[in-house]
Amino acid sequence: MKKEQKLHEKARAALRHIHNGDSGRELISDKTLRKLDCDGKNIDLEIELGYPAKTQIESFRQRIRSELESLPGLGKTNVAIESRVTTHRVQQGAKQLAGVKNVIAIASGKGGVGKSTMAVNLALALADEGARVGLLDADIYGHSIPQMLGIAGRQATSEDGRLMEPLAVYGIETMSIGFFMEMDMPMVWRSPMVVQTLDQLLFGTHWHDLDYLLIDLPSGTGEVQLSLLQKAPICGALMVTTPQDIALADVKKGFRLLEKNGIALLGIVENMSIHVCPNCGYAEHIFGSGGGEQISEELDVDCLGWLPLDIQIRQFIDNGQPTLISAPDSRIADIYRSVARKMTARLALRPEEMDESLPAFIPTQEVAASPIAA
Ligand SMILES: Nc1ncnc2c1ncn2[C@@H]1O[C@H](COP(=O)(O)OP(=O)(O)O)[C@@H](O)[C@H]1O
Ligand SMILES: [Mg+2]
Numbered sequence: 001m002k003k004e005q006k007l008h009e010k011a012r013a014a015l016r017h018i019h020n021g022d023s024g025r026e027l028i029s030d031k032t033l034r035k036l037d038c039d040g041k042n043i044d045l046e047i048e049l050g051y052p053a054k055t056q057i058e059s060f061r062q063r064i065r066s067e068l069e070s071l072p073g074l075g076k077t078n079v080a081i082e083s084r085v086t087t088h089r090v091q092q093g094a095k096q097l098a099g100v101k102n103v104i105a106i107a108s109g110k111g112g113v114g115k116s117t118m119a120v121n122l123a124l125a126l127a128d129e130g131a132r133v134g135l136l137d138a139d140i141y142g143h144s145i146p147q148m149l150g151i152a153g154r155q156a157t158s159e160d161g162r163l164m165e166p167l168a169v170y171g172i173e174t175m176s177i178g179f180f181m182e183m184d185m186p187m188v189w190r191s192p193m194v195v196q197t198l199d200q201l202l203f204g205t206h207w208h209d210l211d212y213l214l215i216d217l218p219s220g221t222g223e224v225q226l227s228l229l230q231k232a233p234i235c236g237a238l239m240v241t242t243p244q245d246i247a248l249a250d251v252k253k254g255f256r257l258l259e260k261n262g263i264a265l266l267g268i269v270e271n272m273s274i275h276v277c278p279n280c281g282y283a284e285h286i287f288g289s290g291g292g293e294q295i296s297e298e299l300d301v302d303c304l305g306w307l308p309l310d311i312q313i314r315q316f317i318d319n320g321q322p323t324l325i326s327a328p329d330s331r332i333a334d335i336y337r338s339v340a341r342k343m344t345a346r347l348a349l350r351p352e353e354m355d356e357s358l359p360a361f362i363p364t365q366e367v368a369a370s371p372i373a374a
Pocket of ligand 2: 144
């Protein structure tokens with residue numbers, strides 16, 4: 001056997017040991033390995049991840065290097081790691097969204113589990129990891145994203161009188177019904193109107209070249225949710241739950257609704273799972289324990305992380321400066337980034353959209369004539 005070939009095989013065998021905690025797979029697989037060149041002594045390696053992982057790339061590189069350096073007689077190693085987000089397949093019948101590669105729905109069975117807080121922090125976490133991110137507030141009655149991002153009271157505008165410009169904040173783009181009205185205005189719209197408004201928010205927004213658009217879905221399993229799950233081109237969903245039994249029963253209901261509409265569940269995340277006393281450090285399972293694990297076993301999906309019940313999460317988000325902005329180096333910010341990477345790494349394993357050059361959707365209705373602008 002030639003020397004180059006031998007080193008090549010040894011290198012591959014060494015690299016197989018490296019586990020990627022984000023995808024739950026080997027870091028170097030047929031899907032991620034772009035190049036492995038050996039000239040008998042030196043190795044030139046290129047890896048392409050299908051999800052954003054800026055904060056991890058240096059540690060991946062170190063781990064690869066240390067595996068390779070254990071090979072005897074090795075010369076120089078060059079390790080290049082890149083992320084490239086591709087477009088993944090959506091449920092049948094849904095129209096593609098112009099300017100967006102992947103839409104991910106953040107769902108929950110019931111309200112008050114911390115879904116919007118999660119959606120905001122995950123969107124910011126993905127931006128931290130190097131992705132271009134948008135966040136759509138689909139909760140027409142209980143919109144909270146503008147407050148959580150500290151831009152309540154700002155108004156959306158249109159440059160061409162047709163599409164609305166999303167608001168740019170903390171490195172992401174966002175759209176909410178809240179940008180179309182005076183604050184404290186009562187929401188008295190009936191369902192058909194809500195569905196139409198959501199269509200306008202989704203398809204009538206000028207998203208700019210996003211890798212991911214997260215949708216903060218309204219909670220529950222009613223008509224509005226159903227309409228969104230059928231019309232929005234969703235390539236995967238994340239389910240937020242608390243460890244309480246009732247929330248878990250609702251998760252199953254929400255899961256069935258996703259399943260029925262052909263939307264894959266990328267994972268679940270347990271929020272408010274443990275309370276750590278800020279004074280003494282004592283950790284307590286206020287809402288019960290092990291619920292996330294139980295449900296992930298029952299539904300056969302991964303639990304992607306556990307967020308503690310933490311007063312700072314609430315204080316930061318109430319002040320319009322979420323954890324990822326106020327305390328980006330905290331342990332909790334790390335958990336959000338880890339969940340964000342796991343979620344998108346799971347998506348990267350799913351089938352890709354064959355034709356990336358799908359026609360852009362042109363809204364037929366003038367924004368000026370929509371219920372939003374009314
Ligand atoms: N992990 C957490 N620890 C403490 N408070 C939280 C946490 N997650 C969310 N909250 C708070 O709980 C309340 C409900 O959260 P929210 O994100 O609005 O829930 P939902 O969108 O599911 O209705 C908010 O006041 C929020 O600040
Ligand atoms: Mg909410």
